[in-house]
């Protein structure tokens with residue numbers, strides 16, 4: 001099937017030009033002025049609009065079992081909401097229980113994801129260590145298209161990876177050519193502060209940010225970065241929410257270390273005053289980790305994006321409805337952690353970034369799509385508007401307006417953390433694998449239309465790292 005996007009302005013991470021874009025059988029087959037299309041081709045009028053690579057959200061948790069609940073958004077509803085927001089691919093997380101086979105867990109998540117409406121891929125978490133874990137990591141990289149492994153430095157006695165696990169796993173990642181990801185929060189400190197707050201009788205959501213202050217993230221970020229630096233491995237920090245962690249990244253990058261940082265739309269836009277809401281359910285709806293931060297951190301994170309020290313934006317989309325959040329009514333540590341956003345990220349980044357003069361249009365494309373594609377070795381299949389790339393595109397209306405609200409969003413959750421915010425700049429059309437799936441407010445998402453995307457190891461990154469590590473290898477003194 002053929003689709004022609006006519007008369008728009010193409011914006012990529014490095015250039016802007018007027019061109020039509022012709023898609024056939026899921027692939028972009030021509031980009032240029034005044035393209036002809038077969039008589040039966042579907043035509044999308046993009047006059048006055050921008051044609052950009054579809055968004056890639058590198059951090060979502062659809063249908064995740066967590067803290068005694070299961071995320072309310074499944075792979076169909078979640079990817080459909082993503083498409084309505086101009087995001088055409090997600091990278092979700094396989095999270096094996098400690099002791100569980102990584103491949104068994106991977107198969108479970110692959111099964112859940114079969115109904116996805118948009119393309120998807122998986123990071124796999126390392127939550128425990130044994131020789132069999134190292135072996136399965138190899139199988140996942142070689143045979144299952146996984147090139148990134150996630151490590152939770154938080155969630156003590158549950159998912160937490162202690163330093164010994166980080167050392168083993170980062171070393172293995174380096175051998176395999178995979179990128180280690182970390183959730184940087186000091187789990188021991190969090191557990192200690194949680195107990196202290198509960199003992200003081202502070203049991204509501206206002207205790208959540210107090211149990212995870214900025215230095216808890218800064219310490220863990222610094223530790224993960226130094227472990228990776230010592231081993232000569234790269235490291236990718238998910239949801240960087242503080243100036244403390246950003247400073248660690250900035251210093252390490254300035255010294256030549258390969259460190260990547262991701263920031264969530266929520267952390268760029270919201271602050272910790274949300275936890276002071278007198279309505280328990282409203283305050284609890286914002287409980288996610290790391291928490292929203294005191295004023296001042298948001299500006300630092302924007303500067304991180306602009307300076308290139310943070311490269312990607314995500315949502316950590318993990319939906320729990322009011323009745324699930326209520327599990328923590330008497331104890332904030334039992335409130336399922338997570339907030340939504342997969343549908344809103346692109347519009348938020350455009351409105352608060354491009355419209356506010358904080359990001360150029362090219363930078364917008366870089367931080368919402370292309371940089372993720374590059375770091376996780378999807379580029380130029382994804383994140384590009386060029387011949388041969390997947391036809392995953394968004395036609396962006398810079399004048400369109402939308403009021404963000406749980407009443408109108410497509411996300412399967414009864415709350416929107418950006419409720420009432422009006423954004424200017426919205427996806428008018430979304431094209432997924434060459435098909436028009438969102439058009440003028442009409443969602444045509446199709447269960448099962450999304451495909452699993454293999455991400456092989458990234459030679460461009462690892463060849464230079466290996467060379468660097470080899471040159472730095474010490475030699476024994478000959479005696």
Ligand SMILES: [Zn+2]
Nearest residue numbers: 059060061316
């Ligand atoms: Zn997450």
